[in-house]
Amino acid sequence: MTQTDAAPAQLSELPGPKGLPVLGVLHRVRFDRLHLQLEEWADRYGPLFQIRMGPNRIAVVSDSASIQRILVQRPQGFRRTRRLESVAEEMKLKGVFASEGEDWRRQRRIVVAALNRQKLTDFFPKLAMTTARLRRRWEGAADRGEPVDLCRDLMRFTVDVTMLLAFGVDANTLETPGPVIQRHLDKVFPVLHRRTNAPFTYWRWFRLPSDRALDRALEAIQREVGEMVRAARERMAADPDREPADFLEAILAAVAEEGSGFSDEEIFANAGTLLLAGEDTTANSLAWAIHYFTQYPDMFARARRETDGLIAPARALEDLEQANGLPFLDAFCNEVMRIRPVAPIHVVEPVADTEILGCPVPRGTPIIMLLRHAATREKHFAGGDRFDPERWLAPPESRPSPHDRRVFLPFGGGPRLCPGRALALLEIRTVLAMLLRNFDLEPTGPAGEVREHLAFTMLPAGLKVRLRRRVAD
Ligand code: HEM
Structure with missing residues (x-):
């Protein structure tokens, strides 16, 4: 029509x-x-x-x-x-993502402030520290000759980053053996996806084993968040005059303000929301990028040359300025998110x-x-289904046309545009630069086995990769 x-x-x-x-x-x-x-x-x-x-x-x-x-x-x-909204409320997750109207506005202001550019600049050394931990984890797997479970490792990374930046907590799940908070977070999105799409609200009448597992996971997440809230309250009580240092402190300060309209429930709901919103999305976008690197070795080599020009061997990005100096890697990531947006x-x-x-x-x-x-359609992007990072690099006069940026919306758009976009792009660049500088990639299964699996976010199911320490050129 x-x-x-x-x-x-x-x-x-x-x-x-x-x-x-x-x-x-x-x-x-x-x-x-x-x-x-x-x-x-x-x-x-x-x-x-x-x-x-x-x-x-x-x-x-x-x-x-x-x-x-x-x-x-x-x-x-x-x-x-x-x-x-009702499903999120039942899960005690009615934070900024699931709220509307004035409630949404109040929460959104705090979340946006917690993820702004200045916060990211100050945060960079901790991001570099977390990236170094991921590198050590992968070096261990490479030395043992084990394939890495990319999505899981990347989720450990993204949760560690969110907890450090937003809650001031060094969870270090990357270096923690055994079960960690991701085990509980993993249960949430698949059930959220099923319940928001189900034609009938069956779980309000009877509970499947997965619904009971979700209840247990939510309780565990609440406990973890409760612990973080307690620690943040202690930090603030010890130094009541200083400015809030992170999201958790900012929302606690807002709750304490009389007439602010904030409730204790909103602290928990937003802490859970940030953990979830920043975990799968960024980890799965990274996993798709790594999948495309395995498919296009020439592009891997080109991105590597670019990274080599910027960072020393066995190192990673060291500041925000450096992170902005990777045009091919950025074009590559844009193309991954155009063809495989996780939302x-x-x-x-x-x-x-x-x-x-x-x-x-x-x-x-x-x-x-x-x-x-x-x-991905010809009407908006020339050769729309072709994976071609070059389209993002060419100057407007020689770029294949059409090239309609307005329909490229991996982070949504309008007033509810993802507030974690800058953080996510920084995490993606930092991890990929570290990977390019330090590892060679080897897919361990045929490309055809990788398929799109939607569980609220869209992930590359079946992606198996072996990392090897980089052979000196
Ligand atoms: C590559 C990674 C990411 C992608 C692709 C992504 C994508 C999205 C999308 C599509 C939306 C919906 C936007 C809309 O309704 O127009 C969204 C919302 C949101 N994202 Fe992200 N996101 C990513 C990373 C993050 C990170 C790292 C955080 C924070 C730690 C975050 C926090 C949020 C929040 C709080 C919302 C709700 C905003 C609102 O309703 O006002 N996201 N994201």
Whole structure:
């Protein structure tokens, strides 16, 4: 459907895949590949189509102008779904990601301040220290000849970074043998994904083993966060006049202010939110980048030459300025995030009756936005499905056209743009520069075995890599 076609009078008249009575298309959808199925249907049914999942009729949009309008008109015109809000609330995770309106504004201000550029500059030495720990962990695996479990190691790294930066806690899970907090965090996203998409709220009536495992994991996370809150309160009590040093201290200071509207629950919810939001997303983006390095050895070599020019052997990036001096690596990462964004779909709902491409969409209708679809189609990026970092380096006059940056939205957009974007990009550059400088890569399975698996974020399932200490050139 285009803007010029006669617009349907209601959502149910839009094109879309046929479903069964009661079930709708539920029998045709696997939630771990929901995004792939929806992208396939978008090619068949157009920029706006509808599906029915059980009792819910859902609008699915891949039209880039409509997506941009929706992203920008939050929170007043569109919101995250009420289902997400209630599921997050049950999990005691109704922090900045799952909140709306004034609650969201208050929380967002503190989160944005905690992750701003000055904080990142001051934080750099600790990021370098954490990167060195990851390097030692990988050197150990290389010396033992063991393949590394990339996603897990990278999650240890991202959780250590978030805890250091946001909570002032050196968890050092990278050098801690045995089970660590990630074991509990791992349980959250798959269940969150299942519950936010489930047509029925079955878990409110009976609990599957995975729901019970989630309860235990959430309790453990609460305990860990409780411990961090206690430590932060002690630090602040010992020196009551100093400025809050991190997110946890800032939110504790806000809670202590009379009339601030902050509650103790919000401390826990936001600490949990930051841990989760910064963990899988960054780790999985890194894992996809490493996968592409295994697929394109010439690009690995080029990125390595660039890194070698910047940092000494056996070292890593040493400051923020250095981190900004890697144009090819940045272009490579942009291309990874264009083709393999870890958040390929977003779900929202309109706060009031609205229309999309001329079709009325009633208040509260779930709308799935297919963000990757537009960014990989010929209409917006020349050779859209081709992996080509060069497109980000060429000057505008010689760049393949179209090159529509506006549809490149791996961190979302509008007022709810990911506040961790700068931190995430810094982590990604730092880890990849360390990898390029110190290790050679060897995939241990065929590329075809790596597949997209959606569990709230999209990860490279089946990725197995062996790292070897770099052979001197
Ligand atoms: C490569 C890594 C990351 C990716 C791809 C990513 C992606 C996203 C996306 C797509 C959103 C939704 C934005 C929207 O609704 O328009 C989001 C929100 C958010 N992200 Fe990230 N993120 C990453 C890393 C991080 C990190 C490191 C943190 C913090 C430690 C973080 C914290 C958040 C928070 C708090 C929100 C909610 C913002 C709000 O609702 O106002 N993210 N992220």
